[in-house]
Amino acid sequence: MSTPSSVHHVAVGDTRLAVHTAGSGVPLLLLHGFPLDHGMWVAQEPLADHLRLVAPDQRGFGASGGPGPASIEELADDAAALLAALHCGPAVVCGLSMGGYVAQHLAVRHPDRVAALVLTDTKLEADTPEARAARADLAAKAGRLGQAIVADAMVPRLLATSAEARARAGRAAIEAALRAAILRQPIATIQAALAALAARPDMSAALRSVRVPTLLVVGAEDAITPPACMEAALEVLPHARLLVVPHAGHMTPLEAPAVFNRAVLEFLAEARVHPG
Ligand code: MLT
Numbered sequence: 001m002s003t004p005s006s007v008h009h010v011a012v013g014d015t016r017l018a019v020h021t022a023g024s025g026v027p028l029l030l031l032h033g034f035p036l037d038h039g040m041w042v043a044q045e046p047l048a049d050h051l052r053l054v055a056p057d058q059r060g061f062g063a064s065g066g067p068g069p070a071s072i073e074e075l076a077d078d079a080a081a082l083l084a085a086l087h088c089g090p091a092v093v094c095g096l097s098m099g100g101y102v103a104q105h106l107a108v109r110h111p112d113r114v115a116a117l118v119l120t121d122t123k124l125e126a127d128t129p130e131a132r133a134a135r136a137d138l139a140a141k142a143g144r145l146g147q148a149i150v151a152d153a154m155v156p157r158l159l160a161t162s163a164e165a166r167a168r169a170g171r172a173a174i175e176a177a178l179r180a181a182i183l184r185q186p187i188a189t190i191q192a193a194l195a196a197l198a199a200r201p202d203m204s205a206a207l208r209s210v211r212v213p214t215l216l217v218v219g220a221e222d223a224i225t226p227p228a229c230m231e232a233a234l235e236v237l238p239h240a241r242l243l244v245v246p247h248a249g250h251m252t253p254l255e256a257p258a259v260f261n262r263a264v265l266e267f268l269a270e271a272r273v274h275p276g
Contacts, residue, residue, distance in 0.1 A: 005048070007063075010056075012081045013074075018063035019056040019082060023048030026115070026274045027091035028264075029079060030055040031099030033121070033250075034193050035150060035185045037062030039177070040096070043257030050265060051092070051274060056082055058102070060189030068192030072098075072200045076105035080113050090115035092273060094264070096253060097122050097225060098193070104203045107210045116273045117210070118264055120217040121250045123229035124236060126202040135194040142190050150190055151182040160221035160249035168247070174254055204236045213271035214240035217263060219248030219255060241267065 005022035020038050028051040030041045038055040039062070047053060058075050060068030069075050079102060083091055093114050095103030100122025107114045127135070141149045155178050159165065214237050218230040227244050234242050243263050248255040268274035 005045075005053075008086075009063075010082055010085045012059075012078045012085065015059050015065040015067070015078075017056045017059065017065075017078065017082055019054060019086070021055070021086070022053045023050070024052050025050065026268070027052045027054050027083065027086075027088040029083065029088075029091045029093045031075075031079065031093070031095035031102050032058065032061070033097035033099050034197060035061070035154070035190050036178070036181045037185070039181055040251070040254060042177075043254050044261060047261055047264065051268075052088070054083070054086060054088065054091070058099075060192060061185055066186065066189060068186070068189035069196045070192065071196050072101045073105050073109065075102040075196075076109050079106050080110035083113050088113075092116045092118065092264075092268060094118035094120065095122065096120045097250065098197060101197070101200055101203075104207060104210075107212065108203070108206045111210070111212075114210075114212055116213040116215075116268065116271055118215045118217065118267070119230075119233065120260070121219060121222050121225050121252055123225045124203045124207060124233050125229070126200060127198050132198040135198045139191040139194040142187055142194075147183045147185060147187065147190065151179045154182060155179050157223045158250045160219060160247055160255060161223075162221055162247055165221065165247045165249065165255070168255075174251070178251070204232075207233075207236050210237070211239065213267070213273060215263065215267040216240050216242040217252055217260060218242075218244055219250060219252040220244050220246050221248060222250045222252070224250045 057064040
């Protein structure tokens with residue numbers, strides 16, 4: 001992450017999380033999506049000029065210890081324990097997709113840990129029966145054929161596909177980095193996470209009691225959690241603000257980092273969480 005940055009290994013529950021930190025001030029907890037690790041936040045490094053970035057590899061992923069997640073709730077409890085271990089006050093909790101599910105549970109289970117939410121390219125609803133079946137199928141294939149089958153299934157759906165998006169500088173490098181990140185995650189973690197994702201509950205009712213300032217961000221071309229998911233979230237969280245980012249897919253912070261980073265800083269200044 002940004003300079004100066006450091007990596008710590010922090011004992012959390014029955015495992016040790018690798019966590020990258022940079023900057024100072026209000027903590028910004030960055031929770032990665034599936035099946036990635038903290039590296040997906042590389043384009044948020046400039047935010048370390050304003051905030052204290054805390055970017056863990058969630059259990060089982062990246063350089064963190066296993067086992068993989070038993071549930072999304074467990075990942076939220078890990079995140080709360082990590083913030084406590086790092087002596088962080090209430091944090092701005094930013095999660096993408098699976099990280100967004102974790103952020104929602106963190107806000108409900110550990111409200112004292114959350115000063116504001118940034119939910120990006122995620123949703124509140126549980127899986128449909130078809131989605132659960134597809135996850136079980138992918139977990140079985142991953143067991144037989146390895147990580148490459150997961151990368152083949154996911155990478156083409158992660159990024160925007162419009163001509164404008166395809167023509168963007170750095171597109172091939174982002175695609176290669178995403179593939180490499182998927183290939184380095186342990187199969188057992190991928191399988192555990194797929195089961196945890198399939199079992200996660202609908203959060204709409206629980207989130208109605210969460211009143212912290214909330215920014216919802218989604219790529220206009222997100223094929224996994226399309227803008228309609230965030231529009232539905234806005235009905236549950238009427239105080240939230242929604243930003244739909246043109247020519248971005250499921251990885252908005254990577255695909256449109258300048259827009260994303262500016263939106264986070266403006267949101268925090270307006271919500272008076274950070275002076276800007
Ligand atoms: C992610 O990006 O974290 C996953 O696509 C989440 C999901 O499959 O629900």
